[in-house]
Amino acid sequence: MDAEKRILELRRLLNQYGYEYYVLDQPTVSDAEYDMLTRELIELEEKHPEFYDPLSPTQRVGGTVLEGFNKVAHSRPMLSMGDVFSYDELREWCRGVENSVGPVTYSVENKIDGLAMSLLYRDGRFQQAVTRGDGEIGEDVTENVKTIRSIPMEIEYAGELEVRGEVYMPISSFNALNAKQQAEGKQLFANPRNAAAGSIRQLDTKVAASRNLEAYWYYVPDAMNHGFRSHSESLDWIHSLGFRTNRNNRLFHNVEEIIKYIDETAEIRDSLPFAIDGMVIKVDDIATEERLGYTIKTPKWEIAYKFPAEQAITKLLDIVLTVGRTGKITPNAVLEPVRLAGTQVSAATLHNEDMIKDKDIRIGDDVVIHKAGDIIPEVIRPLADHRDGTQVPYIFPEVCPVCGSPLHRFEDEAAHYCINADCPARVVSSIAHFASRNAMNIEGLGEKKVEQFHEQGWLNTVEDIYQLQNRREEIIKLDKFGEKSYLNLINGIEKSKANSLEKLLFGLGIRQVGEKAADVLAKRFEHIDHLMAADYEELCEIPDIGAITADAIVSFFRDEKNQVLIQALKDDGVNMTCIKGEVYESPFTGKTCVLTGTLSQYTRKEAQQILESLGAKVSGSVSARTDYVIYGTEAGSKLTKATALGVTTMTE
Numbered sequence: 181m182d183a184e185k186r187i188l189e190l191r192r193l194l195n196q197y198g199y200e201y202y203v204l205d206q207p208t209v210s211d212a213e214y215d216m217l218t219r220e221l222i223e224l225e226e227k228h229p230e231f232y233d234p235l236s237p238t239q240r241v242g243g244t245v246l247e248g249f250n251k252v253a254h255s256r257p258m259l260s261m262g263d264v265f266s267y268d269e270l271r272e273w274c275r276g277v278e279n280s281v282g283p284v285t286y287s288v289e290n291k292i293d294g295l296a297m298s299l300l301y302r303d304g305r306f307q308q309a310v311t312r313g314d315g316e317i318g319e320d321v322t323e324n325v326k327t328i329r330s331i332p333m334e335i336e337y338a339g340e341l342e343v344r345g346e347v348y349m350p351i352s353s354f355n356a357l358n359a360k361q362q363a364e365g366k367q368l369f370a371n372p373r374n375a376a377a378g379s380i381r382q383l384d385t386k387v388a389a390s391r392n393l394e395a396y397w398y399y400v401p402d403a404m405n406h407g408f409r410s411h412s413e414s415l416d417w418i419h420s421l422g423f424r425t426n427r428n429n430r431l432f433h434n435v436e437e438i439i440k441y442i443d444e445t446a447e448i449r450d451s452l453p454f455a456i457d458g459m460v461i462k463v464d465d466i467a468t469e470e471r472l473g474y475t476i477k478t479p480k481w482e483i484a485y486k487f488p489a490e491q492a493i494t495k496l497l498d499i500v501l502t503v504g505r506t507g508k509i510t511p512n513a514v515l516e517p518v519r520l521a522g523t524q525v526s527a528a529t530l531h532n533e534d535m536i537k538d539k540d541i542r543i544g545d546d547v548v549i550h551k552a553g554d555i556i557p558e559v560i561r562p563l564a565d566h567r568d569g570t571q572v573p574y575i576f577p578e579v580c581p582v583c584g585s586p587l588h589r590f591e592d593e594a595a596h597y598c599i600n601a602d603c604p605a606r607v608v609s610s611i612a613h614f615a616s617r618n619a620m621n622i623e624g625l626g627e628k629k630v631e632q633f634h635e636q637g638w639l640n641t642v643e644d645i646y647q648l649q650n651r652r653e654e655i656i657k658l659d660k661f662g663e664k665s666y667l668n669l670i671n672g673i674e675k676s677k678a679n680s681l682e683k684l685l686f687g688l689g690i691r692q693v694g695e696k697a698a699d700v701l702a703k704r705f706e707h708i709d710h711l712m713a714a715d716y717e718e719l720c721e722i723p724d725i726g727a728i729t730a731d732a733i734v735s736f737f738r739d740e741k742n743q744v745l746i747q748a749l750k751d752d753g754v755n756m757t758c759i760k761g762e763v764y765e766s767p768f769t770g771k772t773c774v775l776t777g778t779l780s781q782y783t784r785k786e787a788q789q790i791l792e793s794l795g796a797k798v799s800g801s802v803s804a805r806t807d808y809v810i811y812g813t814e815a816g817s818k819l820t821k822a823t824a825l826g827v828t829t830m831t832e
Contacts, residue, residue: 183228190221194237198329235306235333239326249319249381251781256401258296258312258344260813261460262478263486267439270461273483274435277463281471284463287411288438289429290445291458291484292396293373294348295380296813297325299397301341306333311380312813313780314832321380327389332422341406343418345397349376350453353392354523365628367617371523372455377778394454397423403466410464431464442485449487450519458486491550491560492525494518498543499530499574501581503605505613505689507598509580509587511536513547513559520551528557532594533576540564544571580605592728601741607641608634610689614642618695618785619687620676624669632658642688643745645673646752677752680759681708684749690736692729700724701733702758708746709756712737761793769795771807774822777815779832787832802827 194217200208222238225231233239264270277284296312309325310318325331328347335341349357354372361368369375379391400406403414412431419425428445432438442459449456462482463469469481498514511530518525528549530536541547545562576596579586585600598606612630615622622645633639638651648655648670655666682702686695693701704722705711711733719730736742750756773796775787782790787810788798802809802821809822809829822829 183224184231187221187224187228187231190217190224191233191236193217194221195332195334198237235326237333248383249321251313251317252308252310252320253317254298254310254313254315255342257315258298258318259315259474259478260312261482261484262475263458263484265486265488270439270483270485271435274438274461277472277481281463281468283433284465284468285410286432286438287429287462287464288432288441289398289460289462290426290452290454290456291460291486292346292348292426293371293455293457294346294395295373295377297321297345297347297380297395299325299331299343299345301335301337301343303339304335304337306331311780314812318780319381323385324380324382324388325395327385328393328395330424331395335421335423337421342401343397343423344399344401345395345423347376347380347393347395348372348454349379349391350394351455351523352453353394354455357391365626365631395424396426398425398460404470409466411462411466411469412464414466446487449490456487458484460484489550490520491548492518492520493546493548493563494525496541496543496545496547496559496562499536499541501577503580503582503598503603503609505606505609506691507580507600507603507606509596509598511574511576513541515547515549515557518549520549520557525549525551525557528559530559533596534594536574536576540573542567542571542573582606604634607639611639611642611645613689614687615645615676616687618683620679620683621672622669622676623672624665625672641745643748643752646677646749646754648673677754679755681706681755681757684708684754684756685711688736688742688745691732693733697725697729703760706758706760707756712743712746761789764794766794768808770797771795772797772799772805773808773810774799774802774806774818775810775812776818777812779812781832 194214197207197209197214197217200206218238221236225236225238262273264273274286298310298312298318299306300308300310306326307322308320309322310320312318325347326333349372351372354369354375357375358368369378375391376393379388379393382388382391397418398415399411400408400414400418403411406414406417408414408417412429415425415429430441432441438459438461445456445459460482461484463472469479472480474480495516496513497516499511500514502510502512504510511532513528513530515526515528530541535541539559539561541559541562545564546566547562548560549557550560551557577587580598580600580603582605583598583600583603585598585603587596588599589596600606608627608631611634612625612627614620615625615630625645630639633648636654638644638648638654652666655661655669656663680702682695682699685693685698685701685708700722701711705714714733716730716734719725719733720727725733737746746756768791773791775784775791775798779787791798791810796808799806802818802825804825804827806822806825806827809819809827810832811819811829812832819829
């Protein structure tokens with residue numbers, strides 16, 4: 181067999197075996213045989229580059245480094261769905277549908293918690309993958325989506341076909357990714373949806389490939405033009421073409437049947453291999469969908485029922501304290517591991533001593549937990565009627581669990597603090613905070629690395645970061661730390677010197693000064709010397725800087741050790757001035773804006789910076805004084821409140 185024929189045969193076989201493994205979950209060959217055929221194909225393609233095909237199975241492992249993501253206009257809008265949050269609301273929606281068009285059949289499916297995606301095929305070959313974006317314009321993420329093995333690169337269909345669905349991260353992939361992040365001292369992903377969205381937007385396609393993403397396909401936009409009368413028929417058709425469709429889909433004829441199925445799904449939700457946050461109910465007949473039509477934002481023929489915030493009962497085994505960068509002491513519950521909202525939970529925050537007392541939480545209690553915002557595990561209440569006398573009331577310690585120094589509770593604050601500036605936990609946390617992404621953004625200097633360098637005696641203050649260049653011989657001898665890692669770290673440290681003043685102020689860890697306050701102070705005083713000279717009264721006059729924050733700022737800069745630190749940073753060449761971007765007059769000038777939902781073209785921080793450059797003030801909460809609420813996909817309570825208050829809303 182000549183080379184071209186063998187290459188084509190190997191591609192056909194590997195595509196077939198991949199379909200059986202990733203879509204049907206019924207492999208017909210061993211992993212070893214699959215790997216052997218893949219190696220043979222790689223070798224043949226390397227010898228015969230004239231037969232290169234971007235859709236070859238060998239091109240799905242990543243390796244391309246992208247410069248960015250091009251914007252693409254959707255041929256048909258990718259609208260978001262309306263939501264209901266109770267069975268009464270669901271009954272009302274179904275009643276409205278049936279009053280308009282008579283009895284209908286409903287298609288009900290899992291609402292996968294992932295990233296909406298559109299695939300385009302021409303003459304049987306995969307062409308493009310585009311995110312939902314704002315519904316009108318998305319981003320071309322073709323190269324990253326190609327790394328998802330279950331997506332067919334070629335299908336038996338002539339002409340043009342668009343298929344829409346959800347790219348998601350399986351629970352097993354999410355747990356493995358966070359374990360890797362933790363081992364490397366990197367920030368953990370909050371949930372599988374965030375992890376999937378972040379993976380799809382990686383510029384290095386190898387990173388996307390390593391994240392083991394998956395996808396389900398749930399909609400053919402022009403199904404009627406392809407000869408189908410119902411949504412369910414179109415799903416069966418694309419499944420036969422090689423697309424993964426969720427086989428949990430069901431057809432029902434009335435709302436009570438739907439509710440029963442939702443209840444059944446809720447009971448097995450934790451055992452599913454993917455995260456779901458609700459169920460999607462669609463009118464199955466396509467002609468009826470057309471009759472029902474659309475609102476400006478959503479189809480009238482589909483609705484999402486959102487599950488209530490999930491709760492679980494588990495045992496509180498212990499309460500342990502952590503020491504933050506400012507010395508703040510946070511009590512945390514050690515829990516008997518329990519599955520909650522798709523992830524394994526073994527710890528939860530207890531906030532402060534008052535919360536523990538007010539809720540009468542005791543070690544050994546059975547407790548009810550939930551995820552605040554579906555992200556952060558939190559103890560709601562103990563189950564006092566489960567107590568058998570073995571539960572122990574918690575006595576809040578009087579000394580720091582790390583250094584043994586007396587704890588201090590400031591007036592009007594619920595938290596306790598370790599005020600020993602040399603406490604090892606405070607030192608490590610404060611240096612890691614200084615180097616973190618939202619502060620000085622020093623790549624390669626995460627908390628684990630800071631802890632390692634602190635143990636070696638190389639990092640005891642923030643200023644020591646800028647002396648690491650003198651420790652080359654010692655650093656490159658560390659395990660998993662060679663010349664290249666050392667140079668990357670030193671380059672990151674050098675780059676950080678040019679940051680604007682607000683980054684430095686946030687990085688210094690002044691109590692009560694978060695990112696927003698740091699930005700306000702940098703723009704107001706322009707140079708750190710002017711801020712250091714400011715008195716309490718002057719600071720209190722600044723909008724967004726209250727009395728407690730003003731007192732903390734004055735106390736910080738009066739401390740002789742901090743004055744020495746600032747001078748040392750100056751000597752090291754760290755910028756001390758605010759680098760102002762140009763501010764333009766615009767319709768946003770002087771307006772208060774709130775951002776909500778998932779934005780497609782910018783991160784939340786980038787959008788905030790753009791608004792501020794247009795003269796707007798960006799707030800985190802909606803009130804009657806809000807001028808504009810700008811929303812992306814999955815917008816929730818803020819958008820609802822804005823509508824209720826009559827606040828002007830707009831898409832990204």
